[in-house]
Amino acid sequence: MFIGVDLGGTNTRVGAVNSSGQVFHRLSLPTRVNLGLEEVIGRIVSTILSVIEQSEKEGYQIKGVGIGSAGIIDIRTGTVVTSPNFPEWSQVPLKLIMENKIPYPVFVDNDANAFAYGEKWVGVGKNVQSMVCITLGTGVGGAIILGGRLWHGFDGMAGEVGHMTVQPNGLRCNCGNYGCLESYASASSVVRRIKLAIQSGRTTIVMDQVNGDQDKITSTIVYQAALEGDPLAKEIMEETAVYLGIGIANLINLLNPELIVVGGGLANAWDMLYPITLAEVRRRAFASLAQTAQIRKASLGDDAGIIGAAGIASFSLKEVAYAI
Ligand SMILES: [Zn+2]
Structure with missing residues (x-):
């Protein structure tokens, strides 16, 4: 043990x-x-x-x-x-x-x-020799396994997939850059973007669910509203999935991995995100590489x-x- x-x-x-x-x-x-x-x-x-x-x-x-x-x-x-x-x-x-x-x-x-x-070790990547892991939490974390080994990079900092630029003129990221994947695909970015839309005058049932208190909005509430068909919440979730797809397509073209594993809190919305993300990956990555790379939700849970x-x-x- x-x-x-x-x-x-x-x-x-x-x-x-x-x-x-x-x-x-x-x-x-x-x-x-x-x-x-x-x-x-x-x-x-x-x-x-x-x-x-x-x-x-x-x-x-x-x-x-x-x-x-x-x-x-x-x-x-x-x-x-x-x-x-x-x-x-x-x-x-x-x-x-x-x-x-x-x-x-x-x-x-x-x-x-x-x-x-x-x-x-024991999850969806068992027996897989090359994979990229992406965590959609407060930030977007990442890790790369190549040839069965974790790729730490020269300084031990490899795998910062959350800070790949996916939108050149995008939102400011915590790292100082603009348009990082983290600004579009993290759980906190979902909250941030729906708040920006609300402040610009858009309406959403999310505001009813938090009794008008924007500070109570969570990515789970946005996801639930999207499931209920709220147009703004759906738009934000779809945008999240598209940017995730752009990021994954870049990773697939760069590394030709066997597997991409997506985890973190926002992966709970996987059923909604996956088809849109997959379509975006197929649109952008080399067809043969996109076909071999499996994209799966993380398996180890809590x-x-x-x-x-x-x-x-x-x-x-x-x-x-x-x-x-
Ligand atoms: Zn960043």
Whole structure:
């Protein structure tokens, strides 16, 4: 078994994962970033040790601990360089600190990479040698697996598919660029774009559902309104699917992958997005490449973070994952 740690800005989730991806002894704790580095790590370590103890009591053998975190991670040393979840953390040698307190090897990687490790290990990417993973959440994350290995890039930052330009004169992105995929295909961009449309005078049943309070709009509410036939909500969801298709077509032409995996909160609208995205991909990518590339929804659901983090440990121990 491997221990997976989904290190989030609000909650941290820990679980023991077997080689089929089943999760045991899930424990969740509020991360409480404000308590300071030592206290935060101390609380996570006790939780990990308690999951290890429970697993070992049942006779399971633990082989390693994987940690997935948002941000820039130096995977060679397991250091969190910077992270949006932990604004005060800078160059935190997480692997080193953890390995002083936990009797197993610890591996740290970025959360989008963890997502890819999970899908490759036990999800839709099992037995697939080349795939691109895209997460449609608050932002748009990504990870690339080539020849069965995660492609980290020269600086460990590869796979930032969310910041490909898909609209040269598009909306400003958090990264400073204009028209990034993230500005059109993230869950928060759906909310942002419907708010802009409402402010420009468009009407939508979404406003009834939030009692007129724009701050209560979520991408799920927009999706539901689109399902109910609301023209504006449908337009926004369709636009999202088209831009996702543009991004995926670029990735297919560039990498000729066997599989594209789409996850994250907005992937819950997959049934609505997929046909439009697929049509856009077929319109833009080389026909033969678009035909071979499968585009699938991620398969690991709520446990994706824990399973992906455990996948980091599994792949790292097999020494197949580090492509630098
Ligand atoms: Zn960007």
